[in-house]
Amino acid sequence: MIATESLSKRYPKVTALDRLTMDVGPGVTGLVGSNGAGKSTLIKILLGLAPASEGRAEVLGLDVSTHGGAIRERVGYMPEHDCLPPDVSATEFVVHMARMSGLPPTAARERTADTLRHVGLYEERYRPMGGYSTGMKQRVKLAQALVHDPDLVFLDEPTNGLDPVGRDDMLELIRRIHADFGISVLVTSHLLGELERTCDHVVVIDGGSLLRSSSTRDFTGATTTLAVEVTDTEAHPDGTAALLAALQARGVAAGSGGVLPGAGHSLLLEEADEETRDLVRDLVVDLGLGLVRMEQGRRHIADVFHTDAAGQRAQHDPSGPPPPAAASAPPAAESVRGTAGGGRS
Numbered sequence: 522m523i524a525t526e527s528l529s530k531r532y533p534k535v536t537a538l539d540r541l542t543m544d545v546g547p548g549v550t551g552l553v554g555s556n557g558a559g560k561s562t563l564i565k566i567l568l569g570l571a572p573a574s575e576g577r578a579e580v581l582g583l584d585v586s587t588h589g590g591a592i593r594e595r596v597g598y599m600p601e602h603d604c605l606p607p608d609v610s611a612t613e614f615v616v617h618m619a620r621m622s623g624l625p626p627t628a629a630r631e632r633t634a635d636t637l638r639h640v641g642l643y644e645e646r647y648r649p650m651g652g653y654s655t656g657m658k659q660r661v662k663l664a665q666a667l668v669h670d671p672d673l674v675f676l677d678e679p680t681n682g683l684d685p686v687g688r689d690d691m692l693e694l695i696r697r698i699h700a701d702f703g704i705s706v707l708v709t710s711h712l713l714g715e716l717e718r719t720c721d722h723v724v725v726i727d728g729g730s731l732l733r734s735s736s737t738r739d740f741t742g743a744t745t746t747l748a749v750e751v752t753d754t755e756a757h758p759d760g761t762a763a764l765l766a767a768l769q770a771r772g773v774a775a776g777s778g779g780v781l782p783g784a785g786h787s788l789l790l791e792e793a794d795e796e797t798r799d800l801v802r803d804l805v806v807d808l809g810l811g812l813v814r815m816e817q818g819r820r821h822i823a824d825v826f827h828t829d830a831a832g833q834r835a836q837h838d839p840s841g842p843p844p845p846a847a848a849s850a851p852p853a854a855e856s857v858r859g860t861a862g863g864g865r866s
């Protein structure tokens with residue numbers, strides 16, 4: 522679907538992409554990287570909207586430097602930032618975008634109604650978009666990317682600004698774009714956790730270079746780590762801390778797993794066996810906490826990202842001190858915001 526070869530983009534003060542070589546096949550692919558990693562720049566080059574400084578790229582077998590128009594006919598694009606005219610209704614806007622994509626008037630109206638229904642906008646689609654919530658605006662942006670029935674869509678940070686429920690709804694919609702309509706998806710995010718539930722394949726970029734590209738399954742192989750999540754109670758306003766203390770009192774070492782996607786705080790217990798699982802269960806009961814989740818685990822993509830990023834930096838500067846991410850066991854932090862280099866040149 523997408524192939525780049527030594528693709529670079531240099532702005533006067535910044536190298537946004539640095540000899541990026543990658544291949545993306547059909548399905549749902551996540552493009553992960555911190556702010557400034559080069560995700561939006563890559564999308565603009567792939568759409569033929571911005572020229573590369575060096576290297577080449579193809580989308581659907583078409584060269585981006587010479588076939589931008591043909592690519593945009595077959596590819597949908599959901600931009601990152603708010604770009605909807607406030608005085609226009611979703612219906613008017615999406616019909617307009619469908620017409621711009623070459624659909625005749627009747628087909629444009631029919632496809633608009635179908636697509637807005639598909640993304641979950643009903644009566645409100647006749648109201649001006651200025652009064653919409655962030656979630657509704659994201660849905661309209663998604664609808665306009667899908668209305669001309671593309672082969673592939675680029676979704677730039679579609680969950681930005683959404684609350685956990687809105688984010689889950691959007692991720693479910695993204696999964697269905699491929700499952701129901703066979704449209705392939707390239708979706709960017711700085712949130713690693715959400716992509717491991719949504720994507721078949723994940724590409725991680727850092728400072729404009731490829732850090733890793735592999736199937737989600739390969740990223741998240743089985744481990745002996747046990748993730749435990751509990752509720753707070755009146756007696757234990759911080760249930761996680763109470764459980765941690767009780768485990769430590771019995772000589773079980775646990776690390777804090779950070780805030781998990783769409784969930785609360787979690788504890789991570791390394792090399793947990795049957796006995797440890799029984800102990801956790803008993804302690805949760807003794808403390809009167811609610812057990813939200815006890816999951817023997819998969820690795821989180823975040824772990825792999827931190828380990829790989831640390832390794833790469835160590836390679837670049839073998840004599841230097843270890844970067845913070847390498848100095849301790851990497852937490853399963855959800856976001857890579859701010860953990861990667863910015864690609865300054």
Ligand SMILES: Nc1ncnc2c1ncn2[C@@H]1O[C@H](COP(=O)(O)OP(=O)(O)OP(=O)(O)O)[C@@H](O)[C@H]1O
Binds near residue numbers: 537556678
């Ligand atoms: N038109 C431009 N002129 C100069 N620098 C730019 C331009 N567009 C992007 N950059 C810089 O290129 C780098 C990559 O930006 P890009 O927007 O592609 O990153 P990103 O991964 O999409 O991050 P974000 O999620 O914050 O948008 C950043 O340092 C950014 O400041």
